[in-house]
Amino acid sequence: MIAVAAGTNRIDPYLIPALDGVAYGLLVFVAASGLVFCFGVANILNLAHGLLYAIGGYTAAALLDGGWASLGLALAVGVLAAAAAGVLLAGLLTPVAAGNHLSQALLTFGVALAGGSLLVAGFGPDNPQVRVPAALEGSVMVAGHRYAAYRLVFIVVAAVLALALYLVVRRTRAGMLVRAAVDDPEMVACLGVSPARIRAGVLAAAGALAGAAGVLGAPIIGPGTGTADTVLLLSLVVVVLGGLGSMAGTLLAALAIGEIQTLGVALLPSAAPFLLFAAMAAVLAVRARGLAGRWRPA
Amino acid sequence: MPLTTPWRSRALTAALLAAVLTTSSACGDDAPGTSAGGSIKIGLLASLSGTYQAVGTEIRDGFQLYLDTHDGKLGGRQVDLIVADEGNGAQTAVPAATKLLKQDRVSALTGIVGGGSVAGVTPVLNETKVPLVGSNGRPELKDVSRVWHTSYLSDEPGAAIAQHVRDNVKGSVYAIGPDYQGGWDELRGFTDAFGKIGGKLANADGKTTFTPFPATTNFLPYFARIKASGAAAVYTFYAGSAAVDFVKQYAQSEIKDIPLYAAGFLTEGGVLNAQGEAARDIYSVLNYSPDLDNAENRAFVAAWKAKHDGSPTTYALASYDAAAVLDRAIGAAGSNPTPEAINTAIGQLGQIASPRGTWQFSTTTHSPVQKWYLRQVRQDGRALSNTVVGDLATVGR
Numbered sequence: 001m002i003a004v005a006a007g008t009n010r011i012d013p014y015l016i017p018a019l020d021g022v023a024y025g026l027l028v029f030v031a032a033s034g035l036v037f038c039f040g041v042a043n044i045l046n047l048a049h050g051l052l053y054a055i056g057g058y059t060a061a062a063l064l065d066g067g068w069a070s071l072g073l074a075l076a077v078g079v080l081a082a083a084a085a086g087v088l089l090a091g092l093l094t095p096v097a098a099g100n101h102l103s104q105a106l107l108t109f110g111v112a113l114a115g116g117s118l119l120v121a122g123f124g125p126d127n128p129q130v131r132v133p134a135a136l137e138g139s140v141m142v143a144g145h146r147y148a149a150y151r152l153v154f155i156v157v158a159a160v161l162a163l164a165l166y167l168v169v170r171r172t173r174a175g176m177l178v179r180a181a182v183d184d185p186e187m188v189a190c191l192g193v194s195p196a197r198i199r200a201g202v203l204a205a206a207g208a209l210a211g212a213a214g215v216l217g218a219p220i221i222g223p224g225t226g227t228a229d230t231v232l233l234l235s236l237v238v239v240v241l242g243g244l245g246s247m248a249g250t251l252l253a254a255l256a257i258g259e260i261q262t263l264g265v266a267l268l269p270s271a272a273p274f275l276l277f278a279a280m281a282a283v284l285a286v287r288a289r290g291l292a293g294r295w296r297p298a
Numbered sequence: 299m300p301l302t303t304p305w306r307s308r309a310l311t312a313a314l315l316a317a318v319l320t321t322s323s324a325c326g327d328d329a330p331g332t333s334a335g336g337s338i339k340i341g342l343l344a345s346l347s348g349t350y351q352a353v354g355t356e357i358r359d360g361f362q363l364y365l366d367t368h369d370g371k372l373g374g375r376q377v378d379l380i381v382a383d384e385g386n387g388a389q390t391a392v393p394a395a396t397k398l399l400k401q402d403r404v405s406a407l408t409g410i411v412g413g414g415s416v417a418g419v420t421p422v423l424n425e426t427k428v429p430l431v432g433s434n435g436r437p438e439l440k441d442v443s444r445v446w447h448t449s450y451l452s453d454e455p456g457a458a459i460a461q462h463v464r465d466n467v468k469g470s471v472y473a474i475g476p477d478y479q480g481g482w483d484e485l486r487g488f489t490d491a492f493g494k495i496g497g498k499l500a501n502a503d504g505k506t507t508f509t510p511f512p513a514t515t516n517f518l519p520y521f522a523r524i525k526a527s528g529a530a531a532v533y534t535f536y537a538g539s540a541a542v543d544f545v546k547q548y549a550q551s552e553i554k555d556i557p558l559y560a561a562g563f564l565t566e567g568g569v570l571n572a573q574g575e576a577a578r579d580i581y582s583v584l585n586y587s588p589d590l591d592n593a594e595n596r597a598f599v600a601a602w603k604a605k606h607d608g609s610p611t612t613y614a615l616a617s618y619d620a621a622a623v624l625d626r627a628i629g630a631a632g633s634n635p636t637p638e639a640i641n642t643a644i645g646q647l648g649q650i651a652s653p654r655g656t657w658q659f660s661t662t663t664h665s666p667v668q669k670w671y672l673r674q675v676r677q678d679g680r681a682l683s684n685t686v687v688g689d690l691a692t693v694g695r
Contacts, residue, residue, distance in 0.1 A: 013526035016552060017519045024516065125351050127539040129572040137575075139550040146552035221515060224539055225349070230515075266519035273477075273510040 016145045017266040018259065023151040025258020026158035027220055029251050031213035032235035033165060034206030040244035041178050042202040045101045048089055048112040050232030051119075052082040052207045056214020057223030058119055061128035064218075068133050078215035079208045085115070086207025090200040116228050127224035150219050157216060165209075166247060174201070237276065241283050337376040338628060338635060341398035343419070344409040348386040349538070352568050353411050353613050357433050359606065360617030361408060364625070367601050372621065373628025373635060380404060384411055388418030395419040399426045405628075405637050406431060408620045413437035413452075413480065420445060429641035431623050433616040436665055437479075446644055447665040448619040449612075450585055452480055455561040456488025456533070458670035458690045459583035461495060463488075463559055469530025470500035471559075474520060476511035476536055484535035484561050492533075500529035515543050521551040535561040542572045549576035557581065565675050565684055567611040577675045577682060585666070586612040586654040587673050587686045595653035609683065619652050626650070660694045667694025 035049040059078035064070050089111060096103045136150040169175040181188045181198055189195055210231075214223070221230060234257060242253030260279050265272045342361055345354030358381060370377055380402050382394040391410065398404050399422055406429050410416050413435035423430050423444050432447045439445060463471060473489050475481040485506045489499065501507055502523070509520060524532060532553070536544045541564045548558060562584025563569075565577050588599050588609035598618060602610040610618075624640070626647055631639035649656050657668035669692045673684040 013522050017522045020516070020518045125348060126568065127542065127572070129542070129574070139554070146550070146554060148547070148550035222539075222543070226512065262516065262519045264519075266522045269507055269509075269520065269523060273513070 012144075014263060014266055015143055016147055017262040019142065019147060019155075020151065021259035021262040022255065023155045023158075023258070024220065024262055025255035026155060026162065027213060027217040028234050028238060028257050029254035030158055030161055031210055031217065031221075031231050032238035032254055033247070033250055034209040034213075035232075035235040036239055036242070036244060036250050037178075037209070038202055038206045039239060041181055042199050044093060044199065044203065045104045046089065046108050046203070046206065047105050047232060048085075048108040048115060049206070049210060049235055050228030050230070051112045051115040052085055052210035053214040053217075053221075053231040054116065054119055054223055054228040055082045055085055056211035057130075057218045057221070057227055058123050058128070058214075059211070060215040060218035061130050061223050062123070064131045066131045066134050066137075068135075071133055075212065075215050079211040082211025082214065083204045083208040086203035086205075086210075087200055089207075090196075090203040093199065093203075094196065112228060112232070116225070119223075120225055123223070125225060127222055130218040130222055132219050154216060154220065161212065162251065169247065178202070237280055240280055337378050338372065339378045339380060339402060339404045340372070340624065341395075341402060341404035341407045342379055342381045342409045343384045343391060343395055343398065343407060343415075344381070345385060345411040346381070346383040350384075350386070350411045353434065354384060354409075356567065356611050356613040357409050357411065357617040360433070360610065360614030361621045363598075363601055363605065363614070364618045364621030366605075367597075368621075368625065372625040373631065375628060375635070384409070384415055387412050388414045391415035392418045392422065396422050399423070399428055404428065405635060406624055406640055408624065409433055409617065410435055416445070426637075427641075428637040429644060431620040431644070433620040434613060442664040444641055445664055446623070446659060448623060449616045449665065450668070451663060451665050452483030453487025453490075454693045455583045455585075455670065456484055456486070456535070457491040458693045459533075459559060459561075459672065460488055460491035460497065462583075462672055462688075462690055463531065463533065464492060464495050464497045467531040467557070470498040470528070472500040472524045472527055472529035472532045473506040474501075474524070474532065474534050475506060475508060476514070476540060477508035478511045480537075481508060481511065481535060485533075488533050488561075500524070500527040502527065512540060514540065517544050517547045518551060521548065521553050524556070525553050529556060531557045531559060533559045534564065537563040537566075538569065541565070541569045545569075545573040545580065546576045549578075559583075562612065562673065562684070567613065570675065570682060570684070571608075574682070578677075580675045581687075582673050582675075582684065583670050583690055584612055584673060584684070585668050585670055586615045587671055587684050589678070589683070589686055590653065590655065590671070592653070592655060594651055598653040608681075615653055619650070619654070622652065623647065623650065657694075663695060665694065668692065 031053050035046060038044045038046045056078035059081060060074045063074040063077060089108065092107060092111065093104060096107060132150050136153055138149050139146045140149045140152060169178060177188060177193060221227060237257060238250060238253045241256060242249035257276065260276050264275045268275065342358060344357040345351055346358065365377055365379065380398060382398055384391040384394060395407065398407060407423065408431045410419065410432050411434045414437065416432055416435045417437045420439065429444045429446065432445065432449065434449050436447045436449055436451055471492065473485055475485040489506055507520060534544065545564065548554060558580045560580060560582045562582040565573065565580055565582050566584065570577055599610060602614065623644060627640050627643040628635045630643040647659065649658050655669050657666045660667050670690040671686050672688040672690050674687045675682050676685040678685060
């Protein structure tokens with residue numbers, strides 16, 4: 001391998017980890033936004049959120065065959081399946097009093113365990129292979145470094161998803177209701193919007209987001225027996241770091257997690273096992289409300 | 299049976315054999331028409347569920363293949379094979395082994411995927427005085443008087459390939475592996491041997507980089523450090539899904555042109571299919587490859603392919619060899635093949651002909667003294683496969 005002249009300066013070796021941190025962070029953002037949405041808007045603590053991501057991931061592994069059409073199909077099926085699972089969860093949660101987090105946590109955790117076992121029973125205990133479209137299988141040169149093409153494209157797609165999410169919350173009637181429900185849930189109920197419908201809608205939307213993240217993120221956080229736990233854990237760390245208040249906080253927290261997990265590991269490999277939780281503890285100690293304020297788009 | 303055996307011992311063995319025969323006749327459906335030599339119960343413990351299911355299945359199938367190709371007999375006796383599930387580790391393995399040893403009263407135990415499971419089962423073996431011919435996991439053990447392994451010690455692959463890497467790599471080598479006992483042993487085997495012959499590690503502090511296990515799924519940050527270190531080659535050990543992640547990300551990373559050397563498990567069995575094209579050209583060291591050119595191996599591979607898709611792995615081979623060891627040991631144990639007699643006979647086997655080439659048990663560790671092979675992932679017909687490109691050291695102590 002020919003040494004590139006730029007390889008001699010001090011920042012250069014960390015360019016790729018920093019870029020990869022953005023890809024990882026955006027994936028965590030799309031995956032976690034559903035959980036933040038559920039918790040912040042509908043006041044539902046959904047510990048089965050990781051399961052929704054895993055459904056998307058397994059769908060991707062089962063349907064992707066290296067062509068573009070299969071990617072579209074997997075995305076559609078994964079989003080619908082995870083959204084349907086979200087609605088099912090909303091149905092199961094109906095008897096549980098709103099805001100009773102312990103009962104919600106127990107119920108959704110049970111669903112996560114049962115659902116995880118069903119996925120393993122259906123798809124086997126091995127981590128299935130995910131085949132991205134052939135055009136994205138290779139690598140491209142970024143500022144003199146080789147980087148996986150899929151991850152580069154993923155950054156663009158995830159950024160578009162994040163922007164779309166912002167516009168939906170900001171500009172649509174559904175988004176307005178969601179924002180209103182955060183500010184004053186009683187007033188929204190007085191307007192004649194059923195809380196059950198909001199709950200089902202929010203869980204379906206959260207499922208759709210997690211499903212989309214699961215399909216598109218399968219080559220990065222692949223489906224397997226530990227996937228649901230990994231994604232749930234990362235999403236909960238996003239809640240701790242970013243708070244429940246704003247999309248900006250969620251995005252900031254997700255990107256911070258991405259950079260800690262890549263750039264942080266590259267800088268301090270010996271601290272890799274506890275870097276993320278050290279950062280979480282530091283944020284909790286300094287600013288218990290998270291990095292940003294209430295849930296507002298921007 | 300030698301005439302010098304004391305009467306008490308013979309009476310005991312006869313009583314034990316009678317016990318074995320009466321219990322096996324209770325479930326005689328499995329072994330109808332036992333031959334003149336009588337039948338014998340063998341227990342096979344392997345992970346048939348959980349994380350290591352793939353390895354456990356290979357181990358069961360390897361042993362079964364030997365039985366199928368030898369009329370279901372070991373040492374001239376019809377075998378009543380009792381299979382039990384090891385699960386994920388000692389927690390499930392010990393109860394399963396206890397049932398095999400105390401309730402089923404097997405004459406010998408084989409299989410066992412995890413090193414932790416072996417460590418957990420050993421006390422029960424010593425209590426029941428039954429030998430274990432293990433075919434995979436081999437932890438550090440103080441007392442190996444009843445423990446034999448047809449596999450290898452974890453630090454042997456690295457030790458076997460060190461000289462080759464030293465001779466063929468012009469520059470320093472970056473060592474990286476997973477942060478758990480197996481990873482430490484595998485990497486220590488390489489770095490110790492490599493350091494002794496003057497090899498230099500490219501790692502910043504001269505020590506192996508260990509990645510959190512199983513938490514690490516993204517290896518790109520480590521690849522950036524390897525790139526920055528200026529390493530001329532990389533040596534690693536990963537298995538299972540971590541091996542798939544490592545290899546796929548390596549092939550798309552900026553260090554894709556740096557030669558990758560590994561303990562054979564990085565590209566062995568099912569993981570190679572999952573890695574696909576990304577695994578091409580990787581060098582690995584292992585005690586077996588399905589394309590080895592000897593008569594035993596040709597027969598073994600042909601018999602395997604007649605029953606299964608794809609080629610046999612080192613896991614299946616080790617279990618096949620465990621059956622071969624038991625075959626000869628039971629035959630040599632005389633008319634009363636008690637567990638004790640089988641154990642003694644295993645120690646006197648000498649050279650064992652095997653698809654991997656001839657090997658023998660080390661007298662100190664009770665694991666094989668065997669030749670290791672350098673393999674490279676190359677095209678073989680339509681699929682990629684580990685192809686032998688050379689012989690490495692004979693290792694064992």
